[in-house]
Amino acid sequence: MVRKIAFNLFAWSIVLVVAFPLFWMLVTSVKPQFELFRRPPTVLPETWTFEHYWKLLSETNFLGYFWNSVILSTTTTIVVVAIATLGSYSLVRFRYRGRESLAFLVLFTYLLPSVVLILPLYLMLVQLGLSNTITSLVIAYTTFALPYALWLLRSFMAGIPEDLESAALVDGASRLGAFWDVILPQLLPGIISTALFTFILSWNEYLYALVLVNSDEARPLTTGVMNMLISSFNIEWSLLMAASVMMSVPLIVVFAFLQSYLTRGFGAGGVKG
């Protein structure tokens, strides 16, 4: 009994430590400016206000950044999932020389720190005339999301019995038809978790966005909000917190709906079959 209580206390204290910043973010975003730095601080605001949200939406470029982030993350997700699905199919189903080494080679980017990769990538993108575009970020994010996505989907793909595809072929489907009718529906949990992983990664990415994009037209939320609200002289705390809340909401909603797929996906490599 004592052990159980102790365990619960321990678990709840961890939850508290993790959840407190989120709570504080939410609370700060609805406090009026004059209440922000009061001592002692108020836990719940005495007066509730949504003025920071309103200001963010009407007076700043927040919606522009938000839109950029949506386009950027969605495009990256589509590109990564499409390539990883076909790539993992090839790695699992076809027999060719260097198949295994290829699968390991794609992981090579993870062995190098991003800082080392970012400069050559920047120079290449400049040469391609893509600097300061959302496309440049899509390419950059694809380079580091794709290897992981490929491995994740590979383990899912390996779990799909080859007989299913053979049966579809004998039943009269073309290879592409069998892929569409039989493989894809089986792969759906894997595709969902890969898509989630990629979306979250691109939504939260900061370093590449900072280096590769330097104009407001293409800036995503992460760097956009920083640029707008944090200067050397002042940090707009209330606006920053309101922006943070609005940045998190899409992810929290999506995650809540699909989290069972996500956890299943991360466990996929561990348990075979």
Added chain:
Amino acid sequence: MADVVLSNVNKKFGTFSAVENLNLDIQQGEFISLLGPSGCGKTTTLRMLAGLEFPTSGEIRIGDRVVNDVAPGDRDIAMVFQSYALYPHMSVGQNIAYPLKKRRVPKAERGEMVAKTAEMLQLTPLLNRKPKELSGGQQQRVALGRALVRDPKVFLFDEPLSNLDAKLRGYMRAELIELHQRLGRTMVYVTHDQLEAMTMSDRIAVMEGGKLQQFAPPQEVYRAPANRFVASFIGTPGMNIVDGELREENGRWLFEAEGLSVDAGHLGPDARPGPAAMGIRPEGLDIGAGPITGTVQLVEQTGHENITVVRLAGDLRMTGRTAPDQIWKTGAPVQFSIDATQAHFFAEGPTGKRLNREDPAVEAQAANHATLKEAIS
């Protein structure tokens, strides 16, 4: 008319040769089993027939077409897989309708054909279920339904019964035989279970190491195995095989092993003096009386007979069948004899050829055999 013909078919995976120089002529309407241990190339052969693997060399014909380069879906074949390979996200009805859908059969007609097939296999109440909600036997019937629904020219079966329990397996075996009789279609059946092959097939192709060992009716495979491998693979309990030496004496051949000497009579021109093997089925042993002495090692009572294992000098073991009331204690001395007319003699080596016997007594014995299916089941 030959319906399915494989001519000099070879299949290599890298340097590994899965099927070597295979020649098979399957007649229209015949039920053929490809029988052999794991890795003997039987499934590879079936997959080549299905178009799921491509032969490295050689020619495969179905009907009057060379199908080497024909896609599986265009070969007019249907296949039942060991794992059933039902599409998990489709209902039973959708599973059965899938091959029709892929062949652009109009929807109304499709529904009719599915309903008819489902009724024949007693699947009608299950049409809206998903495969994972079915028992193994039901899944197997759905897989069969998916193959039956479009009335293909050739049916291919890849160990379809091996995931069922023994009772259901016996039932499905009878169902398949009946189905074959009713449809009159060519069927190629892969199995490692000799009982299935013996009971269902018109002819059995015994394979080992990628090579065809014998292609003959079940009786012949049992009675006149082409070589030592076929002899030892077919039959339960297996044939007793004794390594020894052949010796010629005044035109007659004599087989000698430690503690044993058997008159082989007249052997064909392939016989050579020297190392050889003798094979004798358990029913060729008469335990209880005879000139040979051994000790009883084990008596297995199966109900309608006993399987008795006798140990001879030199640690040689021989298995015989005895009446259910003939029970010896383990370790008891026992006399027995070997019916030389039922013995086979093989050239040296694991796939040593069977040597022809040219004795009238042996031929008479072979003609006078009892029903074999009883003997092996």
